[in-house]
Amino acid sequence: DQQVKQNSPSLSVQEGRISILNCDYTNSMFDYFLWYKKYPAEGPTFLISISSIKDKNEDGRFTVFLNKSAKHLSLHIVPSQPGDSAVYFCAASATVEGQNFVFGPGTRLSVLP
Amino acid sequence: DSGVTQTPKHLITATGQRVTLRCSPRSGDLSVYWYQQSLDQGLQFLIQYYNGEERAKGNILERFSAQQFPDLHSELNLSSLELGDSALYFCASSVAQGVALNTGELFFGEGSRLTVL
Numbered sequence: 241d242q243q244v245k246q247n248s249p250s251l252s253v254q255e256g257r258i259s260i261l262n263c264d265y266t267n268s269m270f271d272y273f274l275w276y277k278k279y280p281a282e283g284p285t286f287l288i289s290i291s292s293i294k295d296k297n298e299d300g301r302f303t304v305f306l307n308k309s310a311k312h313l314s315l316h317i318v319p320s321q322p323g324d325s326a327v328y329f330c331a332a333s334a335t336v337e338g339q340n341f342v343f344g345p346g347t348r349l350s351v352l353p
Numbered sequence: 354d355s356g357v358t359q360t361p362k363h364l365i366t367a368t369g370q371r372v373t374l375r376c377s378p379r380s381g382d383l384s385v386y387w388y389q390q391s392l393d394q395g396l397q398f399l400i401q402y403y404n405g406e407e408r409a410k411g412n413i414l415e416r417f418s419a420q421q422f423p424d425l426h427s428e429l430n431l432s433s434l435e436l437g438d439s440a441l442y443f444c445a446s447s448v449a450q451g452v453a454l455n456t457g458e459l460f461f462g463e464g465s466r467l468t469v470l
Contacts, residue, residue, distance in 0.1 A: 244395075246395075274458070276461075281463070282463055283355060283357070283443055283445075283461030283462050283463045283464055284396070284443070284461045285355070285461070286458040286459070286460075289458070329395065329396065331396075340398050340401065340409050340411065341386075341398065341459060342398065343388070343395045343396035343397075343398075344395050345394060345395035346395055
């Protein structure tokens with residue numbers, strides 16, 4: 241049973257427009273969420289995180305929104321740039337239970353020039 | 354460059370064989386994690402070590418084992434290999450047990466691609 245779901249395997253967006261990547265989770269104990277970006281032949285790199293005590297965190301062009309009641313988070317990238325084309329992984333952690341990070345299957349974002 | 358080093362980058366072997374993947378964490382990081390990424394799959398957590406001790410276990414097969422040495426490097430041993438073990442194996446490290454002090458960031462290596470023929 242997947243505890244972290246990213247239901248869109250891929251997403252295409254025009255350069256300059258907004259990219260919205262979605263993530264749903266099932267474990268109500270999760271209280272820390274992260275987004276990672278992965279380019280081919282490289283390891284995932286940390287992008288942005290959010291604690292469950294917040295509902296929004298912003299870092300430059302990247303904003304993560306958390307809706308705890310819906311067990312849903314989203315990553316907004318605006319404006320999207322061709323260099324943002326990568327696979328984006330959502331990850332969640334339940335710090336009470338321990339320190340394991342559970343990753344979603346990823347969404348491949350393509351930003352078209 | 355994340356500071357996490359994994360060797361080898363690529364490995365091709367036959368079914369039934371045994372391989373060892375090696376990971377050197379970032380300087381100062383005490384926690385090491387191993388993840389498996391099969392084709393078009395997400396990152397599956399295998400096992401975590403903290404300062405030489407096993408701290409958490411995920412979906413790791415009994416044919417797989419790992420350890421973290423006193424110098425904090427870690428090795429993942431995969432034995433009796435099957436075709437389905439072909440995957441990218443990532444090592445990640447963090448400062449503290451699980452969550453880095455401020456951001457909860459895991460630092461990933463570039464991965465070891467294992468192909469079992």
